[in-house]
Amino acid sequence: PEGIAALHRLKILWLSGTGLAALPEGLCQLSALESLMLDGNRLRALPAGFGSLQRLKMLNLSSNLLGEFPAPILALPPPVDNNRIRYLPDSIVLLHSLEELVLQGNQIAILPEGFGQLSRVTLWKIKDNPLIQPPYEVCMKGIPYIAAYQQELAHSQPALKPRLKLVLMGLKDAGKTLLRRCLMEEDGQREEVGSLEAGSTQPRGCPGQQHRGSKGIEVMDWTADAERGLTFIVYELAGDPSYDVIQSFFLSPGALYVLVVNLSAYVPQHFYPSVGYFLHWLGSKVPHAVVCMVGTHADLCAERELEEKCLDIHHQIAQQEKRDAEGLQSLVQQVDEALGQDFDLRCSSPHAAFYGVSDKNLRRKKAQFQYLLNHRPQILSPVLPFSCRDRCQVRRLRDKLLSVAEHRDIFPNLHRVLPKSWQVLEELHFQPQAQQLWLSWWDSARLGLQAGLTEDRLQSALSYLHESGKLLYFEEHLTLREYVFHNLPRLIDILNVFCQRDATVLLQKLLSDTHIDELRATQLHHYVEGFLLHGLLPAHIIRLLLKPHVQSREDLQLILELLEKMGLCYCVNKPKCKPLNGAAAWYKFPCYVKNEVPHAEAWINGASLSGQSFVVEQLQIEYSFPFIFPPGLFARYSVQINSHVVQRSDGKYQIYAYRGKVPVVVSYRPARGALQPDTLSIASHASLPNIWTAWQAITPLVEELNVLLQEWPGLYYTVHVLCSKCLKRGSPNPHTFPGELLSQPRPEGLTEIICPKNGSERVNVALVYPPTPTVISPCSK
Incomplete structure (x- = not known):
């Protein structure tokens, strides 16, 4: 009300989530006001006199409908995230x-010219904006990178080079390879720059023949229209689940995705594995992804069919989207x-929804x-039927892709301006003479000098090329930062080798040397068997598999470091210093482990856990994934935690290990039915006085998983702390406390919490809250 102006001494005013659409002018007369919370309302502007609140120290305008950055608050910019602001004042x-x-x-x-001058900004959040200038990839790296880009642009000729990433995805035998070849050959263009299998081109007009699909992921350039300068870099993903552990690396923002369905084989009952699953997978990795649906083998279907x-596909996509959106709307309403x-009311009863969760975590x-609701997949049209026999359909699809690529509203990033020196640097890295597997930092720096970039300006350019998927440069990795992996096609060939589950193909690679005797051939056969059963390989066999890509020991060591960084493998017996006896280093590839549970003898004292039930307390954090469990996540996670654990034993779905002398178990449980979620849990146990040791054991593993899940910004998942009393009773459905409590300090004066499943039992607060809050809050993006 306007009468609020009478509260002259008011210092704190919290109006979060009250549905305000406008503020009264009287608010501007509260000269003593120091803290004003206005987040979660419907404000479109601030009153003209707002600048008179000179004592204001804290202001929150998050999650409103502001269309412009409010001029009155420029001296004290508050959080204005999740509004509709289109530009910042100069x-x-x-x-x-x-x-x-x-x-x-x-x-x-667009950020204002000279924005890089804000060198003191340490808290910088800019994601989920349609940034063109500087490019999104540069802005996400921080203010120093924005400054370097703007300086580079100021004294470098600008260059415009539209180049779009086109990703073909779908089930095995969906027809991706044939579709890609028909599209690219329509214009007489076919320039393959990387493929595991160099197959011959099938002539256009023979689509009815069964075409043996390509093996692994393939990448190639396609100049779709030379006159308009439209170039695509085409990624064809494998339909085989064996490649799941690496495929998500090739799903990135700013790409056009073609989801391919074999219409001849499609039946409505299999909608989810054919289409729905891929939309969930893509949406969780790339929110707001642009998707074009294409139905192949159209010539094998009758017109009505x-x-x-x-x-049916169009209808079921709409139904799935409606269900997902309604589910998210319901969750918003609950929050x-x-x-x-x-x-205080939320903290008074464990029966309350979001028991004990702070307002900050709820917001x-x-x-x-x-964010998930506002960034649904952009499915451009109903299914486009496609047959290579029908040239009109080929041309129509090709024209559709070109028109989408040129659409400024769909792909504004293709029309951004880059410094000419950055474009030259990219071209120099891909010259024929630079086709070795990697370049040293100094090799790259010499190319930078040719492009007109001094060493101090090279870092930002390489960082941009890495973030935009043109090459790999890990500037924060102790070893890998000395190298630039510029040859992505050869790297993809290497990755394909480790997803190849065909023993015959692997043996062919190992037996390519004609001088191998029978004994050696038998040994190699055992190595392949061990790899396909247990995921184990010694370094010297890995080197044989990677011929001719790996020429030297340095090549091999770098590739192994890279595979570990990507979460494909870890060294089982990595020595702290160089081994004196020359023992072989063995590597474990978790995605190959066949046994569902680890060997029983690995879980020392594990079997006696039930016998100790009166003294031992169980600690278990559970992550639940209602829509989709990210493909390959468990295998990658098992690599990421290796540096934290010892004496580990891996199963396909479980890991037994120790943190020091404290046992930990990591378990993945696939969904048991359509309405059941997949779960991943991290557990330990200790006596109540020593429960801090169990927290100390699992907290780094929880934080490692939280970091990994940040690669999936569109993924919906929940985190819970399971009730230790329920676990001790052997309850099939233990009570769950909100995972947000992990990132909150223990409440003062609270020693026990009632378990809602059994009101007579009380849970010690030390079994729900960690001694120190976790670094990253679960579910925060």
Whole structure:
């Protein structure tokens, strides 16, 4: 009300989530006001006199409908994330003492010239904006990179080179390879720059023949229209689940995705594995992904059958999207209801939804749900029927892809301006003479000098090329930062080798040397068997498999470091110093482990856990994935945790290990039915006085998983702490406490919490809250 102006001494005013659409002018007369919370409302502008609140130290305008950056608050920019701001005022670059700038989730495309001058900004959040200038990849790296880009642009000729990443995905035998060849040969263009299998081109007009699909992931360039300068880099993903552990690396923002369905083989009952699963997978990795649906083998369907199948796919996609959106809307409503309660009330009863969860964590949770709702996949049209026999259909699909690529609203990043020196650097890295597997930092620096980049300016250019998927450069990795992996096609060939589950193919690679005797051939056969059963290989056999890609010991060591960094394998017996006896280093590839559970003898004292039930308390953190469990996540996670554990034993779905002397178990349980979620849990045990040791054991593993899950910004999952009393009773459905409590300090004065499943039992607070809050809050993106 306007009468609020009478509260002259008011210092703190919290109006979060109250549905305000406008603020009264009287608010501007509260001269003593120091803290004002206005997040989660419907504000489109601030009152003209807002700048008169001179004592204001804390202001939050997150999650409103602001279309412009409010001029009155320029001197004290508050968090204005999740609004509709389209641009920043030029005068913002004059705020040299600015330390925090939270702008994520707006509609900002261009940052003001000189923005890089804000060198004191340490808290910088800009993701989920349609940034063109500087490019999104540069902005995400931080203010120093923005400064380097703007300086480079100022004294370098700008260059415009539209180049779009085109990704073909779908089930095995969906017809991806034939579709790609028909598209590229329509214009007489076919320039393959990387493929595991160099197959001959099938002539156009023979689509009815069964075509043996390509093996592994393939990448190639396609100049679709030389006159318009439209170039695609085409990635054809494998339909074989064996490649799941690496395929997600090739799903990135700013690409056009073609989801391919074999219409001849399609039946409505198999919609989810054929289409729905891929949309969930893509949406969880690349929110707001642009998808074009293509139905192949159209010539093998009768006209009515073709129409019915296309309509069914279109209808079921709409149904799946509706279900997902309604589910997320329901979650937003639940969070809103919880935010409407007083925090003390939420903490008073374990029966309450979001028991004990702070307002800050709830607002973060709501912002994540809103983000998922606002970034649904962009499915461009109904299914486009396609047959290589029908040249009109080939041309229509080709024209469709070109028109989408040129659409400024769909792909604004293709029309951005880059410094000419950055484009030259990219071209120099891909010259024929630079086709070795990797370049040293100094080799790359010499190419930088040719492009006109000094060493201090090279870092930003390489970082941009890495973030935009042109090459790999790990600037924060102790070993890998000395190298630039510029030859992606050869790297993909190497990755394909380790996803190849065909013993015959692997043996052919190992037996390519004609001088191998029978005894040696038998040994190699045993190595392949061990690899396909247990995922184990010694380094010297890995080197044989990678011929001719790996020429030297340095090549091999670098590739192994890279595979470990990507989460494909880890060294089982890595020595702390160089072994004196020359023992072979063995590597474990978790995605190959066949046994569902580890060997029983590995779980020392594990079997006696039930016998110790009166003294031992169980600690278990469970991650639940209602929509999709990221393909390959468990295998990658098992690599990431290796540096934290000892005496480990791996199964396909479980890992037994120790952190020091404390046992830990990591378990993955696939969904048991359509309505059941996949779960991944991290557990340990200790006596109550020593429960801090169990927390110490599992906390680094929880934080490692949280970091890995940040690669999936569109993924919905929940985290819970399971009730130790329920676990001790052997309850099939133990009570779950909210995972957000892991990132909150233990409440003062609280020693026990009632278990809602059994009101007579009380759980010690040390079994729900860790001694120290985790670094990354679960479910935060």
